[in-house]
Amino acid sequence: MNERKHVLKIRGLDVSFKTSAGMVHAVRGVDLDLFEGETLAIVGESGSGKSVTVKTVMGIRASNETVNAGSVEFTYHDGEKEVTEDLVKLSGKEMRKRIKGKRIAMVFQDPMTSLDPTMTIGKQIMEGMRYHYKTPKAEAFQRAVELLKEVGIEDAEKRMKNYPHQLSGGMRQRVVIAIALACKPQLLICDEPTTALDVTVQAKILELIQDIQKRTGIAVIYITHDLGVVAKIADYVNVMYAGKIVESGTVDDIFYEPRHPYTWGLLSSMPDLDTTDEKLYTIPGSPPNLLHPVKGDAFAPRNEYAMAIDFEEEPPMFTINSHHKAATWLLHPQAPKVEMPEQLKKRIDAMMKGGR
Amino acid sequence: MEAAEKQPLLKVEHLKQYFKVSKTFTVKAVDDISFDIFPGETYGLVGESGSGKSTTGRSVIRLYDPTDGTITFNGENITGKLSAAQEKMLRTKMQMIFQDPMASLNPREKVIDIIAQGLDVHHLYKNQAERRDKVYRMLERVGLSHEHANRYPHQFSGGQRQRIGIARALIMNPDLVIADEAISALDVSIQAQVVNLMKDIQKETGCAYLFIAHDLSMVKYISDRIGVLHLGHLVETGTKDEIFENPVHPYTKSLLSAIPHTNPRVEKHRKALVYDYAKSGIHYENGTRHLVDGTHYVLATDEEFATWTAQKGALES
Numbered sequence: 001m002n003e004r005k006h007v008l009k010i011r012g013l014d015v016s017f018k019t020s021a022g023m024v025h026a027v028r029g030v031d032l033d034l035f036e037g038e039t040l041a042i043v044g045e046s047g048s049g050k051s052v053t054v055k056t057v058m059g060i061r062a063s064n065e066t067v068n069a070g071s072v073e074f075t076y077h078d079g080e081k082e083v084t085e086d087l088v089k090l091s092g093k094e095m096r097k098r099i100k101g102k103r104i105a106m107v108f109q110d111p112m113t114s115l116d117p118t119m120t121i122g123k124q125i126m127e128g129m130r131y132h133y134k135t136p137k138a139e140a141f142q143r144a145v146e147l148l149k150e151v152g153i154e155d156a157e158k159r160m161k162n163y164p165h166q167l168s169g170g171m172r173q174r175v176v177i178a179i180a181l182a183c184k185p186q187l188l189i190c191d192e193p194t195t196a197l198d199v200t201v202q203a204k205i206l207e208l209i210q211d212i213q214k215r216t217g218i219a220v221i222y223i224t225h226d227l228g229v230v231a232k233i234a235d236y237v238n239v240m241y242a243g244k245i246v247e248s249g250t251v252d253d254i255f256y257e258p259r260h261p262y263t264w265g266l267l268s269s270m271p272d273l274d275t276t277d278e279k280l281y282t283i284p285g286s287p288p289n290l291l292h293p294v295k296g297d298a299f300a301p302r303n304e305y306a307m308a309i310d311f312e313e314e315p316p317m318f319t320i321n322s323h324h325k326a327a328t329w330l331l332h333p334q335a336p337k338v339e340m341p342e343q344l345k346k347r348i349d350a351m352m353k354g355g356r
Numbered sequence: 357m358e359a360a361e362k363q364p365l366l367k368v369e370h371l372k373q374y375f376k377v378s379k380t381f382t383v384k385a386v387d388d389i390s391f392d393i394f395p396g397e398t399y400g401l402v403g404e405s406g407s408g409k410s411t412t413g414r415s416v417i418r419l420y421d422p423t424d425g426t427i428t429f430n431g432e433n434i435t436g437k438l439s440a441a442q443e444k445m446l447r448t449k450m451q452m453i454f455q456d457p458m459a460s461l462n463p464r465e466k467v468i469d470i471i472a473q474g475l476d477v478h479h480l481y482k483n484q485a486e487r488r489d490k491v492y493r494m495l496e497r498v499g500l501s502h503e504h505a506n507r508y509p510h511q512f513s514g515g516q517r518q519r520i521g522i523a524r525a526l527i528m529n530p531d532l533v534i535a536d537e538a539i540s541a542l543d544v545s546i547q548a549q550v551v552n553l554m555k556d557i558q559k560e561t562g563c564a565y566l567f568i569a570h571d572l573s574m575v576k577y578i579s580d581r582i583g584v585l586h587l588g589h590l591v592e593t594g595t596k597d598e599i600f601e602n603p604v605h606p607y608t609k610s611l612l613s614a615i616p617h618t619n620p621r622v623e624k625h626r627k628a629l630v631y632d633y634a635k636s637g638i639h640y641e642n643g644t645r646h647l648v649d650g651t652h653y654v655l656a657t658d659e660e661f662a663t664w665t666a667q668k669g670a671l672e673s
């Protein structure tokens with residue numbers, strides 16, 4: 001294997017929001033590494049801070065938001081030159097001019113928020129190329145039509161003149177993907193880009209992204225709750241819970257040898273086609289309210305394996321091997337030996353043998 | 357069959373919904389579809405992006421004027437101009453959870469007011485305390501906290517926002533909820549929570565769901581019956597077992613084969629069955645509803661029907 005080159009290196013990112021009910025401590029010390037040509041999936045509970053983390057990378061801040069600490073180092077090529085910058089330090093204007101849309105593109109979770117309802121979709125796809133690269137109009141038009149075809153929109157030329165509300169939810173999402181790809185970014189961030197897409201179109205988009213990745217070596221961050229998608233495209237997986245990354249490893253580490261009890265719960269609640277039970281498995285309890293300070297391990301109250309120390313002290317990241325880490329006291333050398341739930345173990349064994 | 361004796365809660369007959377985009381371009385988003393939903397049941401509507409699922413939902417709840425066909429709800433014909441009483445019945449008894457939560461929530465309104473909107477319009481509480489309690493209870497039920505009540509929609513994560521839409525619909529105690537990709541934006545654990553919640557509420561109140569989704573494993577789990585849409589046509593419908601155990605239409609078959617595995621070893625090498633309508637030689641306009649058996653229907657010409665059902669026999673023997 002070649003030496004892996006850092007594209008993104010996040011250290012100690014800490015973000016909070018001011019609300020009428022108090023401060024919401026949404027991201028509590030995130031470390032994240034992403035390398036050239038690789039795909040990192042971020043999975044985790046709703047509200048765990050996935051979107052906030054990547055929006056910080058893009059320099060998108062809500063008016064009530066404060067970045068309390070941390071750095072986001074982005075390494076890119078400017079011609080022959082290799083440049084590394086801490087994106088947290090850049091102004092909104094610098095981000096827009098040099099980074100956003102051009103070197104880092106993002107596909108947002110909610111397509112309507114990133115589309116302008118008063119502008120045709122064709123114009124919106126061409127906009128970035130015209131602004132960042134001064135691409136001539138006819139060429140930009142041609143490229144936009146091509147992109148629409150690539151994301152699987154039929155009658156692409158006719159659709160160029162459509163306004164967002166004239167498209168179906170999944171088509172809108174694909175338009176946003178086309179906009180993101182238009183400027184050939186070096187880092188592509190996809191926040192639940194395929195949630196509104198049926199499996200066939202989704203597969204097509206995933207293949208398109210993988211194809212571009214093979215050709216150009218872009219790095220991809222992919223946020224999704226669909227573990228089938230993770231299985232298909234990710235090289236590495238970060239599992240987030242209550243504003244922290246609690247487990248990180250290769251796809252195989254996370255799917256076949258998960259070590260954090262939250263990851264166990266997450267994997268156990270996947271529905272599979274053989275599910276016949278009256279009720280789907282859910283992790284008992286609910287995530288902590290980040291309005292209140294978290295003492296000990298945030299997952300402890302929902303964790304049947306929790307030990308006394310879990311309610312007192314936050315676990316550090318324990319290194320399992322060169323590519324697999326998890327933040328749970330269960331990995332402490334003095335912790336009692338606790339195995340993953342029997343049912344999950346059976347399921348993983350079946351998966352290793354090639355079943356579902 | 358118990359369901360067959362009951363009156364349907366919703367009856368959709370030959371519904372068409374066209375959009376004229378320009379002089380030369382009309383989108384036939386929904387093109388002559390018929391289906392029933394019975395009280396207390398869940399009807400799953402699946403199909404690829406752009407097949408007309410949202411349009412079907414939006415026509416049924418009368419956000420559009422249907423181009424043709426009849427929609428009957430609670431025994432009332434709600435296809436044409438609505439009387440004041442019909443309008444009120446429709447706006448309380450039928451609710452929709454929208455696909456794009458941000459676009460359907462007023463960004464300038466606090467969550468408490470968004471969720472209480474329907475209650476406000478139809479005066480469904482005695483005083484402010486009752487209004488607040490109802491909203492707080494609903495918030496807790498969808499896995500949010502009453503501390504969220506005074507926030508604005510953009511101050512939530514995607515999945516939290518989706519649950520606001522769910523709370524707004526369910527608080528009205530409707531007979532029919534149209535859930536358009538209501539859980540797609542949620543992580544699996546919360547998805548399971550919300551689906552379990554929807555099932556619980558269904559048990560308590562006997563409401564029916566039109567559950568629009570592309571995630572077939574979830575549709576299979578929640579639905580009693582399923583309809584498969586393609587290019588505005590309902591190509592197949594039946595109970596979930598009829599659809600999953602015995603798919604007849606080639607489009608349904610390809611859809612089922614495309615369900616991703618959650619096993620990386622299998623998923624990295626999986627290839628789905630290809631279905632290309634343009635090259636298939638099938639013309640949906642020529643097909644009619646053919647009964648397979650039970651409540652299982654497929655859209656086909658007589659010839660297609662004979663071929664598709666014969667294939668199945670051949671496989672089994």
Ligand SMILES: Nc1ncnc2c1ncn2[C@@H]1O[C@H](COP(=O)(O)OP(=O)(O)OP(=O)(O)O)[C@@H](O)[C@H]1O
Pocket residue numbers: 017018019024026044045046047048049050051052053062064109290510511512513514515516541542543
């Ligand atoms: N502008 C804001 N004001 C207050 N709280 C906010 C704001 N934006 C986000 N939050 C809170 O921060 C937390 C993290 O939100 P984030 O959007 O990152 O979640 P997520 O992991 O992307 O979840 P989902 O899977 O539901 O999209 C949530 O509890 C959310 O309510």
Ligand SMILES: Nc1ncnc2c1ncn2[C@@H]1O[C@H](COP(=O)(O)OP(=O)(O)OP(=O)(O)O)[C@@H](O)[C@H]1O
Pocket residue numbers: 165166167168169170171196197198375376377383384385403404405406407408409410411412455570
């Ligand atoms: N207001 C409108 N004006 C013009 N065309 C429209 C309008 N609404 C929908 N359409 C078109 O109707 C077709 C069906 O759209 P619909 O939103 O029903 O699809 P869908 O099955 O819900 O897809 P998705 O899974 O992507 O949400 C699409 O071709 C879409 O472009």
Ligand code: SF4
Pocket residue numbers: 260261262297298299300301303305306307310315327328329330
């Ligand atoms: S540190 Fe403790 S509470 Fe946290 S996941 Fe590990 S065992 Fe559970």
Ligand SMILES: [Mg+2]
Pocket residue numbers: 050051052109191513514515
């Ligand atoms: Mg999010």
Ligand SMILES: [Mg+2]
Pocket residue numbers: 168169170409410411455536
């Ligand atoms: Mg839709």
